[in-house]
Amino acid sequence: MSVSRRLFSSMSLGFPLLSFSTQSRAQSASPQARIKLDTERVIGEVHPHVFGNFAEHLGRCIYGGLYEENSPLSDSEGFRKDVMEAIRGLGVTLLRWPGGNFVSGYDWKDGIGPKDQRPTRPDQAWGDLDSNRFGTDEFLRYCEKLSIEPYVCINAGLGSVNEAREWVEYCNEPRRTSWSDARRRNGREQPWGVKIWGLGNEIDGPWQLGHKNAEDYVKFAREAGKAMRRADESIQLIASGSSDFGGNADWVGWNREVLEGLKGDIDYISLHTYIGNRENNFERFLAVSRDIDYRIEVVEGMIHAAKTGRRSQRPIYISFDEWNVWYRARGGNTEFDTGRTRLEERYNFEDALAMGMFLNSFIRHANIVKMANLAQVVNVIAPIFTNPQGLYLQTIYFPLAEYAKQKNNIALNTLVESPTYSIDNRGPIPYLDVSATHSKTENAICLNVLNKSESKDITTRIDEADGKLSGDAEVWFLNHGDFKTEHTFGDDKKVLPTVNPVKLRLDGRGFNHTFPAHSLSIVKLKLKA
Numbered sequence: 001m002s003v004s005r006r007l008f009s010s011m012s013l014g015f016p017l018l019s020f021s022t023q024s025r026a027q028s029a030s031p032q033a034r035i036k037l038d039t040e041r042v043i044g045e046v047h048p049h050v051f052g053n054f055a056e057h058l059g060r061c062i063y064g065g066l067y068e069e070n071s072p073l074s075d076s077e078g079f080r081k082d083v084m085e086a087i088r089g090l091g092v093t094l095l096r097w098p099g100g101n102f103v104s105g106y107d108w109k110d111g112i113g114p115k116d117q118r119p120t121r122p123d124q125a126w127g128d129l130d131s132n133r134f135g136t137d138e139f140l141r142y143c144e145k146l147s148i149e150p151y152v153c154i155n156a157g158l159g160s161v162n163e164a165r166e167w168v169e170y171c172n173e174p175r176r177t178s179w180s181d182a183r184r185r186n187g188r189e190q191p192w193g194v195k196i197w198g199l200g201n202e203i204d205g206p207w208q209l210g211h212k213n214a215e216d217y218v219k220f221a222r223e224a225g226k227a228m229r230r231a232d233e234s235i236q237l238i239a240s241g242s243s244d245f246g247g248n249a250d251w252v253g254w255n256r257e258v259l260e261g262l263k264g265d266i267d268y269i270s271l272h273t274y275i276g277n278r279e280n281n282f283e284r285f286l287a288v289s290r291d292i293d294y295r296i297e298v299v300e301g302m303i304h305a306a307k308t309g310r311r312s313q314r315p316i317y318i319s320f321d322e323w324n325v326w327y328r329a330r331g332g333n334t335e336f337d338t339g340r341t342r343l344e345e346r347y348n349f350e351d352a353l354a355m356g357m358f359l360n361s362f363i364r365h366a367n368i369v370k371m372a373n374l375a376q377v378v379n380v381i382a383p384i385f386t387n388p389q390g391l392y393l394q395t396i397y398f399p400l401a402e403y404a405k406q407k408n409n410i411a412l413n414t415l416v417e418s419p420t421y422s423i424d425n426r427g428p429i430p431y432l433d434v435s436a437t438h439s440k441t442e443n444a445i446c447l448n449v450l451n452k453s454e455s456k457d458i459t460t461r462i463d464e465a466d467g468k469l470s471g472d473a474e475v476w477f478l479n480h481g482d483f484k485t486e487h488t489f490g491d492d493k494k495v496l497p498t499v500n501p502v503k504l505r506l507d508g509r510g511f512n513h514t515f516p517a518h519s520l521s522i523v524k525l526k527l528k529a
């Protein structure tokens with residue numbers, strides 16, 4: 001095995017359950033990998049919005065997911081109480097709505113006022129009918145109930161600049177105007193105060209209603225942003241960055257032009273990425289972390305380039321505002337065909353490991369990735385799956401919920417030396433995919449390690465630079481013998497993490513530990529007082 005050494009950026013590692021027997025095995029094997037932790041090597045704060053999520057009018061995400069009127073499982077407002085409970089457990093901090101492709105054909109005015117008077121419209125993105133019974137006030141009320149930050153994406157496809165401006169006025173205007181009065185008539189006296197607004201969805205994609213080239217998109221987004229800020233100058237704006245990374249797409253050019261054209265106006269640029277394992281090749285599936293890191297780093301460089309030479313510009317961050325595994329529940333040649341499958345992806349054990357891969361990358365880039373939204377929250381490519389009688393938690397739910405506890409921690413630049421592998425001459429790819437965060441409030445380091453090797457356990461020497469480890473640790477661990485194991489109704493306990501307190505056998509500034517093949521570990525290392 002070759003060994004890669006990576007300074008100033010912790011690569012993702014795989015990790016086993018730290019049971020006492022595993023620990024003693026680790027003590028006897030000589031290390032093949034090395035991790036060095038240092039709380040003084042700071043990348044940045046893990047922003048809480050990195051644990052955001054996404055709800056689109058698509059399939060059963062809203063209707064039958066978040067919202068089910070007249071269900072015994074719902075509250076008096078029609079919100080499914082069991083789903084709210086599961087969302088709380090997931091640690092969701094922010095919710096993006098109403099799309100997605102859906103928003104590029106959406107008229108927000110259809111979704112306000114008395115529900116029985118709202119029009120049913122064909123959803124032009126996915127081919128369904130939308131009753132509009134869940135609209136702006138329902139979404140914002142839902143976020144308020146869950147203490148989640150709302151993120152509203154405007155229609156930059158078939159919509160107009162003025163519709164976007166009016167939407168901000170409806171939500172945020174404190175004075176008496178026709179739109180704020182409409183909000184009052186609809187039951188909301190105080191402004192909703194929506195801070196985060198997206199300037200359209202995937203406008204780079206030919207599948208998008210109202211798809212534009214970069215030049216036309218910049219013109220639209222600049223004017224929309226200007227008009228929206230006339231309605232509320234405090235809002236934050238997210239430009240539609242790359243979602244199309246296909247062979248013919250100039251994704252670098254799109255982002256460059258958008259950043260050049262909108263710098264000074266925007267606060268974030270978005271990236272979207274879905275991955276899959278069609279070839280049923282586990283190590284190839286998890287090798288895609290290189291692409292995720294690369295896309296972030298290329299866009300970060302372009303942000304710096306766009307801002308060079310201009311003082312007093314607002315900072316621009318990356319919002320990775322759609323990400324997940326999505327490849328089975330896709331049908332047909334277009335996204336419109338795909339919508340008919342309702343995107344009800346069933347997740348297995350290897351998909352759960354992929355959650356660690358994405359989140360490790362976001363944490364390693366915590367200085368620039370200040371928002372990330374799993375797509376989506378319920379039923380549609382989602383960790384929560386309902387039927388009219390209840391719900392179950394998919395395999396991906398558990399790592400997502402555990403990582404979310406690291407919000408507000410400080411991401412650390414961690415030295416990682418790991419055995420590597422190659423895929424199609426692409427390499428070296430470290431088997432150990434690692435990120436680490438420092439919690440000052442808990443006086444602990446969280447070490448997140450994904451072992452991407454299908455078959456090799458990797459014994460690792462783990463040191464803390466200043467010898468601050470106390471010897472007390474807690475290990476969250478996810479592993480399974482069958483990569484394809486899924487959960488379903490009544491059978492949802494197969495891919496569950498174990499959590500164990502561990503007394504480390506320290507020697508010098510650290511200890512040896514073995515990360516089993518195909519596993520994800522989150523090791524909370526308590527520091528000395």
Ligand code: AHR
Nearest residue numbers: 099100101102201202375
């Ligand atoms: O999340 C499903 C779809 O994926 C979204 O509507 C779109 O933005 C992306 O292509």
